[in-house]
Amino acid sequence: MRVTVADRLNDIRSRVQAASKRAALASPVTLIAVSKTQPASAVREAYAAGQRDFGENYVQELVAKAKELSDLPDLRWHFIGHLQRNKVKDVLPIASLVQAVDRIELAQEINKRASKRVPVLIEVNLAGEEQKAGAAIAALPELIEAIRALPLLELRGLMAVPPASEDPELTRPYFQQLRELARANEGASHLELSMGMSSDFEVAVEEGASIVRVGSSIFGSRVR
Numbered sequence: 259m260r261v262t263v264a265d266r267l268n269d270i271r272s273r274v275q276a277a278s279k280r281a282a283l284a285s286p287v288t289l290i291a292v293s294k295t296q297p298a299s300a301v302r303e304a305y306a307a308g309q310r311d312f313g314e315n316y317v318q319e320l321v322a323k324a325k326e327l328s329d330l331p332d333l334r335w336h337f338i339g340h341l342q343r344n345k346v347k348d349v350l351p352i353a354s355l356v357q358a359v360d361r362i363e364l365a366q367e368i369n370k371r372a373s374k375r376v377p378v379l380i381e382v383n384l385a386g387e388e389q390k391a392g393a394a395i396a397a398l399p400e401l402i403e404a405i406r407a408l409p410l411l412e413l414r415g416l417m418a419v420p421p422a423s424e425d426p427e428l429t430r431p432y433f434q435q436l437r438e439l440a441r442a443n444e445g446a447s448h449l450e451l452s453m454g455m456s457s458d459f460e461v462a463v464e465e466g467a468s469i470v471r472v473g474s475s476i477f478g479s480r481v482r
Contacts (some may be wrong), residue, residue: 263300264307265289266476270459274470277463282439287463290336290475294319294457298326299462300477305330313357313471315339317348324352328460329445338417338471340391355368356471357417357452360393362404369408376410379417382439384432390419398443415468416440419437426458433458433465 274287290479291302292313301312301323313336314320324335337353340360346367349356351393358381359365380401383392393401405413416439420432433453440449452469454462 263476264301265307266478267304267307267309270472273460274463279459281466283463283466284380284444285468287467288470290338290452290471291476292375292471293323293477294339294414295471296477298323298474301327301333304476305441309476310334313337313338313473317341317345319349320352334397336444336471346371355379355414358391359405360391360401362401365401365405365408365411370386371409374410375412375415377412378405378413379450380405380413381417381419384418384435385421387421392418395439398439402443408415415452417452417469419455420453420458422457424457426461430461430465433467437466 260456268339270289273466274289278287290313291304291309294315295407310332311334314323315338317324320335334354335347335352335359338357341349341358341364343364344350350371355377357369357379359378360381381392382392382398383390386394402413405411416436418432418436420429423429436453440451450468451466452471453467454470455474456475459472462470
C-alpha cells in the first residue's frame with residue numbers, strides 16, 4: 259500500500275507532539291514542511307492534509323511555487339536558505355519569515371527593500387563549518403544589535419543547522435547550545451528556536467525547538 263504525504267505528515271505530527279510532551283513545552287511547535295526540489299503538486303497534497311507552513315531554500319523555486327499555488331489561502335512560506343542581497347526583493351513579497359539572516363549587510367538590504375516589518379531569524383553557524391552559512395557565535399551580539407536598530411526588521415529568534423550526523427543524540431549538544439545562546443544574547447526565553455530536521459527533530463523539540471524543518475520524512479527523497 260502506498261504511503262502518502264498525509265500519512266507521513268500524521269506520523270511526524272504525532273512524534274512532534276510526543277516529544278513536546280516529554281519536554282513539557284508550554285507552546286505548540288511549528289512544523290515546517292521543507293518542499294525544496296519537490297513539485298507544487300506535493301505541496302498541494304500536504305496542504306490538503308492540513309499543512310500550512312512550507313520552507314524553501316532557493317529563491318527561484320520559492321517564486322515559482324508561490325505563483326503556482328497562489329490559489330491556496332493561508333499558505334505560509336518560510337525562506338530557509340542562504341539569501342543573496344540581490345534576491346531580497348524577490349523574497350520579501352512572499353516569505354512570512356526569513357529564517358537565515360547571517361550578516362549585517364543582508365539585514366540592511368532587507369530593511370532597505372521592505373515596505374512593512376519583516377520577521378527574521380538569525381542563522382548561527384554553531385560548529386564554525388566553512389561550507390555552511392550562518393553568523394559566527396562571536397559575531398552574534400553585534401548582529402543582534404544591528405537588527406534591533408533597523409526599523410523594519412523584527413527579530414524573532416535564532417536558527418541553526420548543526421553538523422550532519424546519523425545519530426541524533428550527537429546533535430543534542432548543538433541544540434542545547436543554540437538555546438543557551440538565545441538566553442544569553444536575547445535575555446528572554448520566549449524567542450523562536452528553529453532547529454531540527456528529518457533526522458533529529460525529536461531531539462530538537464526535547465531541547466526547546468519552537469520550529470522544526472522537516473523535508474524528506476514528509477515528501478520522501480528529493481526530486482533532484
